[in-house]
Amino acid sequence: MGNSQSGLSRRSFMGSVGAGSLVLGVGLSSGASATETKPIDVSTVTTPVTDVEKLPNAYYLSNVRLETGFVEEKKAWLDAPVVTHTNTELKTLRIADGKIAEILDAKAEVPAGAAAFDAQGQLLLPTFRDMHIHLDKTFYGGPWEATLPTQHGRADRVAQERDLLPKLLPSAEERTAAMIRLMHSHGTTVCRTHCNVDPVSKLGNLEHLKASLDRFKDTLESKIIIFPQHGLLASDSVSLMREALKSGGVSYVGGVDPTSFDHALEKSVDTTVQLAIDFNVGIDVHIHEARETAIPAFNRIMDHMEKNKQLQGNVTFSHAYSLAELSKEELNDIATRMKALGVTLASAVPLGKGSMPLRELHEAGIEIICGTDSVMDWWNSFGNCDILQKANEIARLQYRSTEYDISRTLGYATGFVTPLNDKGEQAWPKAGDDASFNLLPASCSAEAVARLPARNAVFHKGKLAYGAVSKAA
Ligand SMILES: [Zn+2]
Secondary structure, eight states: OHHHHHHHHHHHHHHHHHHHHHHHHHHOOSSOOHHHHSOOOTTTTTOOOOOTTTOOSEEEEEEEEEEEEEEEEOOTTOSSOEEEEEEEEEEEEEEETTEEEEEEETTOOOOTTOOEEEOTTOEEEEOEEEEEEOTTOOSTTSSOOOOOOOSSTHHHHHHHHHHHHHHHGGGHHHHHHHHHHHHHHTTEEEEEEEEEOBTTTBTHHHHHHHHHHHHTTTTOEEEEEEEOTTOTTTTTOHHHHHHHHHTSOOOEEEEEOTTTTTSOHHHHHHHHHHHHHHHTOEEEEEEOOOHHHHHHHHHHHHHHHHHOGGGTTOEEEEEOGGGGGSOHHHHHHHHHHHHHHTEEEEEOOOSSSOOOOHHHHHHTTOEEEEOOBSOSSSSOSOOOSOHHHHHHHHHHHHSOSSHHHHHHHTHHHHTTOOSBOTTSOBOSOOTTSBOOEEEESOSSHHHHHHHOOOOOEEEETTEEEEEOOEEOO
């Protein structure tokens, strides 16, 4: 599976980079040296030379392309100068103990005998973060299955799930591993994953998920949300949730639609909050309901947050489609409260459901995190674990297709760690940062978001999670 993925990525990359290289030369209009304007040689970029086992603890990575600032130009038809391109420079990184120990000039001498690799002019971007995914549930890694039609909405889906879960449990760990490899191939090394806790699989999915995550602990930083998919109260899952929390390794109590699943908004919210308080963990709840019940649920959670300070900054509303139903004033009111209490919004960037006000909420200071959610399972046939594609979708839905605007949307994939800040100042990487990053055949962040090139080498804390880099000549 990894090989075919790599083959596909390479083909799409080969198809797009020729044009990208041309833009690269033109784009570096000011202050670019001869080496910086050299186009990427696509015939050598993906040469597989090393892998996870071979990468040492300390090494040099040369010819890394870092963004250094925006190019502004005055155009005849515009009143003010605009950002037209992004400047970059080639640098050498010294990696040691999982960190970017030093950022050196491109021509810096690499000590004799030191391990050295060549990024071949590829762009360095921060690692991607999938902050809402269900790694415990997928058909991926097994035969293709499309979702089945339903007659009674999600009740049918849950009935199907009750039937499927025991059948899939024996292969759960391997299917999770397949999904993690897929995430890695798209540049993600940080995730927050939901995990079913329900009367059918009980803690089985959680045990398999933990085992799979443990296998990837060197290349994936993860947090687990326990998720009562069949309804916390409706499926009588409270004691199972307590058991799951007692088992350790859980960071958040999950939940789903207190009114439409549990038919008890107040009791469902209060029980969820109590679980989080009792075990001193956060909350991350799916609320897909319409505004009539969703907004009261959000406000009840926030009432609890006001009284219980340990929850402040540790609560996430997932999906929250109802926010798209609000007027500007109503959105502003709830956003102000969310911001004051440190509520995060997680979104899988729904297409065709009315545009979620992600940009407005981000600009209002709400922490926005993105995820790929259900991937190739019985809830959703689609999905590919590519969080950069989510940034691309947000860019297309809510931003202009300009160099500046597209470059800003990279943040939705990286937890808003971006090479340049909004003013165009260099913000990442800095010496001392984790060596968690991607190498891509792109000239700048905007091109990466717009063209979704292959992630040719994916690093997590200095280790290669996916792809390859060439040995330095
Ligand atoms: Zn979800």
